[in-house]
Amino acid sequence: MKGEQTRQRILDSATELFWARNYHGVSVADVAEVASVNKATLYQYFQSKDVLVQSVVSSSREWTVEHIFDSAFADSKDPMIRLRCIYKRVHVFHQCIFESHNEVRGCPFVNIAMELAVDNELVRMQVVKTFEQFSEYYRTIVRDYRGKRIAKTKVDRLVRALLGNMNGAMVASRYERRPDAILDALPIAELLVKS
Amino acid sequence: MKGEQTRQRILDSATELFWARNYHGVSVADVAEVASVNKATLYQYFQSKDVLVQSVVSSSREWTVEHIFDSAFADSKDPMIRLRCIYKRVHVFHQCIFESHNEVRGCPFVNIAMELAVDNELVRMQVVKTFEQFSEYYRTIVRDYRGKRIAKTKVDRLVRALLGNMNGAMVASRYERRPDAILDALPIAELLVKS
Amino acid sequence: MKGEQTRQRILDSATELFWARNYHGVSVADVAEVASVNKATLYQYFQSKDVLVQSVVSSSREWTVEHIFDSAFADSKDPMIRLRCIYKRVHVFHQCIFESHNEVRGCPFVNIAMELAVDNELVRMQVVKTFEQFSEYYRTIVRDYRGKRIAKTKVDRLVRALLGNMNGAMVASRYERRPDAILDALPIAELLVKS
């Protein structure tokens, strides 16, 4: 009971820190301090820093699916509105963080993957799976908008383009420290779906 | 004279390592070893690891401008061909590295920026400048293809989309360990220019 | 009642682990896990790791006296046969462990004493007492074989030699991972008694 809360606090702290900063730049001690637990306690819940990031990626994925994609899909059945909702939700979220913490974090999956793609095969694979899951939402949008006639290969290409568009925008938002970079990419996404 | 060679060897080694792996995962000792110099020697040429990574970004930028963008522009005056050349050059380069080293490195600027955006403001700004420079090439392509009538804001949006498209593709190539992800993005780039 | 069983389970687990491995290489957590109890439970029965190891030495001593020396003495009244029984019992026991666990453990008292002689005075003294007790059996054997005429100092020297012979053999069995090292020492023991 209490343990579960502690575990969650650690996970949340780690998520925040790895996302806001990066993996190597955040020490286990940092995570423990933010979570207000002893380092040893952290290690009772997560066997290693490695396991901790993996858990962070997992929980971030769940969070994103629920609060971005599923929410956007719940808002409307119209594919174009759904697409807009996705971008707007992402944007609003980053805007809030920017205003409250003066940070621009970008995409947690892109960030961690770029840093750990070589060092940590498990994390890399988790990110692959994550983006595949996200792609399914884009696929539904494309299919619903275009109808059955559109060829599967074309759908695949568009889905990939949509994912790249979002990731490119997330990257820009981080290096420009500008959440609006996300919004800038919305018209391009719309254009792609219509193309 | 000899000093300049040493400096270059260090810079090259650091470029390789930071790019292939990541910033925090590569130690100064690693760089020194690959460059076949003593750590103290390295510090005679670069005051700190921070300075080193900045130099790496600078030299990578120069390299990219010369071997990707200027080369592509030298190949043809046709904007569409130029665009294709850019993607093809990037792809060929990554394909070669993949075949020889079995590594997929992605974009050095995106990688370093995602890792260091928060820790190292100077690097972040260098990356901003770098992508602005790259954008000018895209701008020329868009302008040349579309002619003078096209509105400046639309050009800006397209340029930004092209940059995002490339960066999204580079990100995918790294987390998928698949150089062809770069080629996949070419038709989208063409579509954007034509749109 | 149930508490006594728990205590015994902890003691048995600790005995096994300290013997098979060593004192510092076995953590309290290891002992608790093998004993299938919570670490806190362990601390209810043994105030500290120090106390635990002392209890282990005590119980090992009792076990050895009963199953090696008393048993050997019960087998026969002939001093030489008794001597042989001692060595054979020790050997059989180690051979069994070797075959079932593929481990060669050597002498629990020698092992622990060599490791803790400096750190833990109480354990050292326990080992001294233990070997004094074992010596009494050797003394009986020597006296019974030689008769009353033999000088006390000579008996002492022989007893000490017998103990050294056994301990030297146990040491060899551990570093050679070869239970037969114990049997090799039997003829020497016989020779000493007869000398």
Add this chain to the structure above:
Amino acid sequence: MKGEQTRQRILDSATELFWARNYHGVSVADVAEVASVNKATLYQYFQSKDVLVQSVVSSSREWTVEHIFDSAFADSKDPMIRLRCIYKRVHVFHQCIFESHNEVRGCPFVNIAMELAVDNELVRMQVVKTFEQFSEYYRTIVRDYRGKRIAKTKVDRLVRALLGNMNGAMVASRYERRPDAILDALPIAELLVKS
């Protein structure tokens, strides 16, 4: 030049500490402190604590061969005198340490082997080799004393008994904190050779 001195200082400190105490009970920080170097410096000379013990065992072996066995053999050609010299040298050495440090250390090879036989296969094998080397000296003594007629198997048994006799005595000297335990074993060694 200076580095070699530092390396030696570390090795000497480690040898002292591991021998006087034990392996697990001595931290790398302890060794570094006694050697008056920074922990990081220690790691420039020895890649790990594991490598450090191995070096300690190696250098202890060399020391023992030179200062105990070779010296004893240089003193005389008479096998019995050689045997006595070995025991006396070992005894004198331990007696000195006892008087100056009030410590009784026992045999460095037995101690480390009993502690690490299971954890560190390399150390175990080093100890096996070490005792094989020592055995050659005992073999020479036995052969020289007995002449050619004695059967090889009998020589082997005697050599093994001599080694066990010494090791048993060293064990006793440590747990009894009594260097004279070594001298006590000398008559037994003589008896064995003569037997």
Add this chain to the structure above:
DNA sequence: AATGAATGAGAGTTCATTCAT
């Protein structure tokens, strides 16, 4: 009688960096 949860202290190891030569 037993345990889930927590911790301070310290383990081994690596880091970026400096300085005398």
Add this chain to the structure above:
DNA sequence: GATGAATGAACTCTCATTCAT
């Protein structure tokens, strides 16, 4: 122009131990 030698600080991770329940 280059290096061998050294280090303080920080790293990830484990330890024996305690306490509220």
